[in-house]
Amino acid sequence: MAGRNFLFVPGPTNVPDRIQRAMVVSMEDHRSPHFPVLTNTIMAGLKNVFRTKVGTPFVFPSSGTGCWEAALTNTLSPGDTVLASRFGQFSHLWIDMCERLGLNVEIVDCEWGTGVPLQQYADILKADTQHRIKAVLACQNETATGVVSDIAGVREALDEAKHPALLFVDCVSSLGCIDFRFDDWGVDMAVSGSQKGFMLPAGLGILCASPKALAMYPNSKLKRAYFDLVDMQQANANGYFPYTPALSLMYGLVEALKMIEEEGLDQIVARHRYLARGVRAAVTEGWKLSLCAKEEKWYSDTVSAVMLPAGIAGTDVIARAYHRYNLSLGGGLSKVAGKLFRIGHLGDMNEIHLMAAINGAEMAMLDCGVAVKPGSGAAAASEFWRSNPAPSGLGPHLALQERQALARASASATATARG
Ligand SMILES: Cc1ncc(COP(=O)(O)O)c(C=O)c1O
Missing domain, CATH: 3.90.1150.10 (Aspartate Aminotransferase, domain 1)
Incomplete structure (x- = not known):
């Protein structure tokens, strides 16, 4: 068929040429003394995208689903209660995973086409004076129904009830697209993946954990192995990974982070x-x-x-x-x-x-x-x-330096014309 396929499934999304080119790399020794530069560049860039200073980003060779599991298994124990709402296929699948892992899920079933029910969350959290609920789950953007939820509102419900539960957010189809604020909203685990706002192929699970979430690790009794955050943290601290990292995707991620920084x-x-x-x-x-x-x-x-x-x-x-x-x-x-x-x-x-x-x-x-x-x-x-006025990110794709050079050239042309 002539012409290209036009891809509008909500992930995987279109991979810009710049990112495709950046992924064409020779394989390298992931234990070399130079390798930590790549790891450290990625971690610093991810902190910006999550808008966090306190959070620790993690990158797994998995998809977003792997990070759902990492968030749960590194913090909770069998039989723990979590509060979750179901209003679409992805909020449903995270609940299903919780149940399969042996958690007790207090489910609020909502009409599909609506999102996280703030008032019900607030009422349930207030009534939970014994603090049975250990984590509150919220899907920021339900991709199945095209519904966005108010995560700041969930944080408010927790704070008003003075409830210590962790806040876990699925931002798989919102991070890098819809406003997301890890620190400001007191998020404890934010789960994402490479194939949506990061404009990469699928293959990286991207997670951010708060100090409070990481402090749950020693007492959490759910089984974990591949997705063990402490294994990952120890290796990452030196710039390495506990197993072979997905090198090409990581070079793509560096380019994606550059593009995100350039546009803002x-x-x-x-x-x-x-x-x-x-x-x-x-x-x-x-x-x-x-x-x-x-x-x-x-x-x-x-x-x-x-x-x-x-x-x-x-x-x-x-x-x-x-x-x-x-x-x-x-x-x-x-x-x-x-x-x-x-x-x-x-x-x-x-x-x-x-x-x-x-x-x-x-x-x-x-x-x-x-x-x-x-x-x-x-x-x-x-x-x-x-x-309506277009945001500045629209127009030709120019690297930041090129844009700045153009801006300088046009400023000096204006000055010359005036002078
Ligand atoms: C909101 C949401 N959560 C979780 C997932 C699962 O992510 P993955 O397919 O990367 O495992 C998706 C996938 O589309 C999603 O849209």
């Missing part, structure tokens, strides 16, 4: 908001369809889950988009299987790139009998993007 986290968050708002305009104002997220406060800036009219199978729209237009959209999972399709708008992305998703999804919907007005999605998104 605040700008990245603003760009994701701006792009997401254009997509939402296409869905609600253009196509007159609704999002799975029930209210504006739940709207995710990294993924939009678009509900299809009754009688239309989401699987047909997704298959048509893929087979006819070479466009990869995300499908509905579990409870929402067949009812929606998802557009991932995270990572290396701009307006025109997203137009491919909007137009392609619209063509696939029309082919499958959805009564949307042709051209209406693009018209609404374009109206939004053209009438």
